[in-house]
Amino acid sequence: xxxxxxxxxxxxxxxxxxxxxxxxxxxxxxxxxxxxxxxxxxxxxxxxxxxxxxxxxxxxxxxxxxxxxxxxxxxxxxxxxxxxxxxxxxxxxxxxxxxxxxxxxxxxxxxxxxxxxxxxxxxxxxxxxxxxxxxxxxxxxxxxxxxxxxxxxxxxxxxxxxxxxxxxxxxxxxxxxxxxxxxxxxxxxxxxxxxxxxxxxxxxxxxxxxxxxxxxxxxxxxxxxxxxxxxxxxxxxxxxxxxxxxxxxxxxxxxxxxxxxxxxxxxxxxxxxxxxxxxxxxxxxxxxxxxxxxxxxxxxxxxxxxxxxxxxxxxxxxxxxxxxxxxxxxxxxxxxxxxxxxxxxxxxxxxxxxxxxxxxxxxxxxxxxxxxxxxxxxxxxxxxxxxxxxxxxxxxxxxxxxxxxxxxxxxxxxxxxxxxxxxxxxxxxxxxxxxxxxxxxxxxxxxxxxxxxxxxxxxxxxxxxxxxxxxxxxxxxx
Amino acid sequence: xxxxxxxxxxxxxxxxxxxxxxxxxxxxxxxxxxxxxxxxxxxxxxxxxxxxxxxxxxxxxxxxxxxxxxxxxxxxxxxxxxxxxxxxxxxxxxxxxxxxxxxxxxxxxxxxxxxxxxxxxxxxxxxxxxxxxxxxxxxxxxxxxxxxxxxxxxxxxxxxxxxxxxxxxxxxxxxxxxxxxxxxxxxxxxxxxxxxxxxxxxxxxxxxxxxxxxxxxxxxxxxxxxxxxxxxxxxxxxxxxxxxxxxxxxxxxxxxxxxxxxxxxxxxxxxxxxxxxxxxxxxxxxxxxxxxxxxxxxxxxxxxxxxxxxxxxxxxxxxxxxxxxxxxxxxx
Numbered sequence: 018x019x020x021x022x023x024x025x026x027x028x029x030x031x032x033x034x035x036x037x038x039x040x041x042x043x044x045x046x047x048x049x050x051x052x053x054x055x056x057x058x059x060x061x062x063x064x065x066x067x068x069x070x071x072x073x074x075x076x077x078x079x080x081x082x083x084x085x086x087x088x089x090x091x092x093x094x095x096x097x098x099x100x101x102x103x104x105x106x107x108x109x110x111x112x113x114x115x116x117x118x119x120x121x122x123x124x125x126x127x128x129x130x131x132x133x134x135x136x137x138x139x140x141x142x143x144x145x146x147x148x149x150x151x152x153x154x155x156x157x158x159x160x161x162x163x164x165x166x167x168x169x170x171x172x173x174x175x176x177x178x179x180x181x182x183x184x185x186x187x188x189x190x191x192x193x194x195x196x197x198x199x200x201x202x203x204x205x206x207x208x209x210x211x212x213x214x215x216x217x218x219x220x221x222x223x224x225x226x227x228x229x230x231x232x233x234x235x236x237x238x239x240x241x242x243x244x245x246x247x248x249x250x251x252x253x254x255x256x257x258x259x260x261x262x263x264x265x266x267x268x269x270x271x272x273x274x275x276x277x278x279x280x281x282x283x284x285x286x287x288x289x290x291x292x293x294x295x296x297x298x299x300x301x302x303x304x305x306x307x308x309x310x311x312x313x314x315x316x317x318x319x320x321x322x323x324x325x326x327x328x329x330x331x332x333x334x335x336x337x338x339x340x341x342x343x344x345x346x347x348x349x350x351x352x353x354x355x356x357x358x359x360x361x362x363x364x365x366x367x368x369x370x371x372x373x374x375x376x377x378x379x380x381x382x383x384x385x386x387x388x389x390x391x392x393x394x395x396x397x398x399x400x401x402x403x404x405x406x407x408x409x410x411x412x413x414x415x416x417x418x419x420x421x422x423x424x425x426x427x428x429x430x431x432x433x434x435x436x437x438x439x440x441x442x443x444x445x446x447x448x449x450x451x452x453x454x455x456x457x458x459x460x461x462x463x464x465x466x467x468x469x470x471x472x473x474x475x476x477x478x479x480x481x482x483x484x485x486x487x488x489x490x491x492x493x494x495x
Numbered sequence: 496x497x498x499x500x501x502x503x504x505x506x507x508x509x510x511x512x513x514x515x516x517x518x519x520x521x522x523x524x525x526x527x528x529x530x531x532x533x534x535x536x537x538x539x540x541x542x543x544x545x546x547x548x549x550x551x552x553x554x555x556x557x558x559x560x561x562x563x564x565x566x567x568x569x570x571x572x573x574x575x576x577x578x579x580x581x582x583x584x585x586x587x588x589x590x591x592x593x594x595x596x597x598x599x600x601x602x603x604x605x606x607x608x609x610x611x612x613x614x615x616x617x618x619x620x621x622x623x624x625x626x627x628x629x630x631x632x633x634x635x636x637x638x639x640x641x642x643x644x645x646x647x648x649x650x651x652x653x654x655x656x657x658x659x660x661x662x663x664x665x666x667x668x669x670x671x672x673x674x675x676x677x678x679x680x681x682x683x684x685x686x687x688x689x690x691x692x693x694x695x696x697x698x699x700x701x702x703x704x705x706x707x708x709x710x711x712x713x714x715x716x717x718x719x720x721x722x723x724x725x726x727x728x729x730x731x732x733x734x735x736x737x738x739x740x741x742x743x744x745x746x747x748x749x750x751x752x753x754x755x756x757x758x759x760x761x762x763x764x765x766x767x768x769x770x771x772x773x774x775x776x777x778x779x780x781x782x783x784x785x786x787x788x789x790x791x792x793x794x795x796x797x798x799x800x801x802x803x804x805x806x807x808x809x810x811x812x813x814x815x816x817x818x819x820x821x822x823x824x825x826x827x
Contacts, residue, residue: 081596087549088592092585094556098563098574099581105574106639109567110787114795117564120557121802128553129809132546133816140816180788182639184567187790419575425645429582436586440593447600 020423027426028100028418031433033400035092037393038437042086044392047161047208048215049079050154052242057147066458067234074235074456075219078448080135085444087128089437100426104407104417111177111185111194112167119163127156158208165207169200172399172409173268185408198268202261203399209254210395213355214388216246221385224378226455235456237372240381244371248359255352259315265402266316269409271330272402275341277312278302279326286310287324292346295339300327302342336404344397351391358384499792503565504775504782506799510561512764514554515623516667516757521548523668525591525616526661527687528609536680537609543675543821545595550810552588564795568639568785569775576634576641577626577648584622590615617661624660628653628702631770632709636779652705659698663760666691670753673744675821688752689744696737699763703730706770710778713770726769733762 053075060068094116097105105113130152138146176193177185187194223240226233266273274280278290280300289311293302310320317324327335358380365371403409407417521544531537544551563570574581594612598605625648632652635643669691672684707714717726736758743751771777775785786792 081600084549084593084596087552088589091552091556091588094559095574095581095585098559098570099578100575102571102575102640105563106567106571109563109570110791113560113564113567113570113787114791114798116560117557117795118798120553120560121798121806124553124556125550125802125806125810128550129806129813131549132813136546137816186788187794189790191794419578420640420642421575421578422645425578429578432582432586436589440589443597443601444593447597450600 023423024421024426025415025418027423027430028421029414031100031426031430032096034430034437035089035096035433037396038441039086039089039093040392040396041389042082042089043157043161044211044214044389045218046079046082046086047157047211048213049075049082050150050157051212052215052219053079054147054150054154055242057150061143061147067238070456070458071235071239076135078451081444081448081451083127083131085441089441092433098419100419100421101407101417102419104412107184107412107417108171108408109184110180111174111187112170114187114191115163115167115170115195119160119167123156123160123163126159127153130156161208161211162204165204166195166197166200169203170194170197171407172203172403173197173199174408174411185411199261199264202257202264206254206257206261206395209250209257210388210392212246212250213254214392216243216250217355217381217384217386217388219243220247220381221383222452224381224385225452227372228375228378228382230455231372233455234458239456240378241371244359244362244366244381247355248363251352251356251359255356258349258352263316265399269403270325271327271334271336272341272399273316274325274327274330275336275338275402276345276398277316277324278305278338278342279312279324280338281328282324282326283313284323286314286319286321287312287316287326289315295342297338334405336402341398341402344394344401348391348394348398351387351394354384355387355391499789499796500565500782500786501773502796503561503786503792504773506803507558507561507565508764508768510554510558512761514551514558515764516760517551517554518548519664519760520544520667520671520753521551522591522616522620523664523666524672525612525668526620526665527668527672528613528616530687531680531683533606533609536683539676539680539821540672541595541598541612543672546817547814548592548595550813552592555588561795565787565792566775566782566785567787569780571639572634572636572641572776572780573630576643577629578645580622580625580629580648584619584626587615587617587619587622591619616664620661620664621657624657625649625653627660627767628656630777631656631706631767633778634776636776652702652709655698655705656702659695659702662691662695662698663763666695666756667753667760670756674749674753677820685744685747685752688756689741692737692740692744692756695759699733703766712778716769729762729766729769733759736762 053072056068056072056075059065060072130149133141133146133149134153137149141149174185175197176188176190178188180186219239220243223236223238223243226236227240230236262273262276277287278293278295279287280295280302286309288305288307288309290302290305290307293305293307296303313322313324314320316322327338361377361380362371365374365377371377405414406412407414524540524544528537528540531540559570562573590611592615594608594615598608598612601608628650629648632650634641635647666688669684669688673681673688676684707717717723736755740752740755740759743755773782774780775782
């Protein structure tokens with residue numbers, strides 16, 4: 018390979034690596050921030066100590082997740098320039114303002130109120146503290162709104178004009194840019210994915226503690242809440258995913274062809290390939306297990322509708338098929354497994370065995386990481402599936418990269434890999450340690466708990482004091 | 496002429512100043528961290544910034560994101576040119592940022608996260624200073640792209656500016672601790688502030704003299720008659736600010752030394768502005784050559800005009816919530 022090709026490949030590897038790591042944290046913190054707002058709101062409304070206790074339990078976890086999301090996110094906002102400078106120069110006038118709005122409307126909001134949320138419980142009133150929690154939760158959602166608008170514009174660019182110097186320039190309407198055709202679908206699909214990721218993580222923690230002590234009130238409450246989310250949101254997500262797929266078929270048909278493994282066109286209805294091994298050299302799927310005409314039924318709602326295949330796409334515009342094909346199957350399988358667990362929990366509820374069915378708890382525990390895996394798989398489908406373009410159909414990935422020497426990118430990639438595995442590896446370990454401790458109503462602070470002069474310790478003491486008070490007045494609710 | 500491009504140059508400059516001022520003292524505390532006693536003093540130093548560091552760092556994202564949005568060509572040239580120092584900065588900010596949480600989560604390895612806090616803070620400051628120096632000494636541009644090698648940023652001058660930023664941030668950190676803490680830690684901070692002030696003045700003087708010899712236009716900008724009458728006010732004002740800084744320090748004032756240190760930083764920025772105005776890449780690309788089209792500028796200006804005052808308001812509120820000395824409540 019030429020040096021430039023190496024540099025491009027390494028830059029792509031670095032972006033994929035850093036964005037994949039980063040995505041895991043907001044996928045968790047978007048849902049967790051909303052969950053914390055719900056818990057604190059319920060605590061304010063009902064006064065039940067179990068909500069305050071769960072709030073405090075998950076707040077510690079949120080702090081670690083959020084910190085990792087922030088620091089890995091700053092890398093992303095600079096990497097557009099360090100490694101994709103030609104893309105930045107050309108697309109900057111269109112996507113730059115959207116990203117600036119993300120900073121102004123979301124990042125500052127989150128960061129400004131996070132301090133009060135984490136350390137301010139004894140410094141501001143309860144309602145003001147709840148407002149801070151809500152501000153942080155709103156910030157995570159607004160952030161998703163803008164960055165997914167940017168990503169969607171790169172997938173389905175609209176509302177731009179081409180400048181004489183090769184730049185994409187904004188057209189008369191920013192609405193056309195922000196609400197580009199794939200954005201509403203991608204936003205709904207991604208935010209639901211974040212909620213599901215959180216629900217299954219929370220559910221697994223609840224299940225783990227139920228397996229050890231099915232009477233733990235905190236574990237019961239969080240498991241029940243998580244399973245409601247699974248039962249309601251997972252089916253919604255399947256519907257949302259279907260709509261998103263149809264939208265992709267309309268605007269990025271080559272991506273859907275790769276997802277389906279359709280190398281050939283099917284004029285009389287395309288089969289749904291359940292499993293198989295895509296063979297790009299021979300342009301066919303080996304060992305395919307397929308349902309005749311089912312793909313046409315899903316995508317066109319007509320079993321006999323013709324479906325075009327990758328044979329209609331010029332080779333130089335084709336995405337890599339194998340990775341998109343597999344990632345799509347992983348995502349869909351996990352989505353159905355999530356809905357299945359949700360249904361099972363409804364059955365358990367109906368039989369009054371929600372807290373008393375170890376097999377269900379074991380299944381929920383196993384499904385704990387499913388949201389993270391599904392989110393990454395979905396991200397791979399949409400990002401690899403839009404190759405070989407950065408701005409779909411208009412700007413090629415190969416023409417987007419910075420003029421950097423391969424050794425420079427190799428060195429940075431190696432350093433990123435080393436630092437990320439050590440730092441985020443330690444972070445995940447700390448998260449698991451926090452999750453391994455059961456939520457106890459009057460659990461003493463662990464010896465290694467934060468000792469913060471104006472920090473979390475007094476806040477917890479206040480919380481605990483209030484809980485005790487509530488317990489006394491309400492006769493031991495928690 | 497107050498066109499949109501000038502307004503945006505001012506907004507970006509404001510974001511960068513806000514970042515340097517606010518994250519400067521966070522990073523400074525990290526730089527000085529190993530000199531504080533393990534235990535109570537270190538915990539207090541970290542607690543004095545724990546609730547606000549994340550908001551402070553966000554100004555860096557606004558600086559970068561704003562540059563992409565308002566001056567995409569500058570973003571596309573500068574970031575590859577400063578590749579190594581910027582990647583080092585990003586990785587350092589990761590170490591610094593997670594250390595805030597991780598050191599409380601793992602008592603067995605707290606020592607290591609304290610080291611990560613210091614190394615991250617120091618290297619981030621050094622990289623920012625090197626980046627500044629590399630911009631001042633000039634980067635190789637051809638057409639719409641960076642055309643130099645991947646070590647072009649490294650020179651004695653950039654190492655000097657890197658040192659200057661490390662010392663400057665450490666000074667801000669020491670002044671912040673003087674303001675926010677009591678007892679032995681405060682006395683230690685006062686001693687450090689006094690020493691760091693002298694070192695900083697020396698480095699700033701060296702950087703200023705070296706800058707004059709970098710580009711003929713810097714020289715002309717500063718020393719040609721009659722503009723020298725105006726530019727000479729900057730070093731003059733710096734001397735006055737230095738005097739007031741040391742006077743407030745010797746009078747054991749809490750907040751004043753920090754304020755005068757900020758004034759010194761402001762004057763350094765003013766000096767930078769005098770050297771490079773109206774370029775976004777000094778002596779290479781002007782702000783008008785790099786500017787985004789008016790539609791992008793107007794769209795963002797509406798948002799910035801509404802949102803920046805709101806952001807400043809709740810940022811001030813967040814500082815207000817955590818006002819006063821970091822006391823020892825919560826210790827058993």
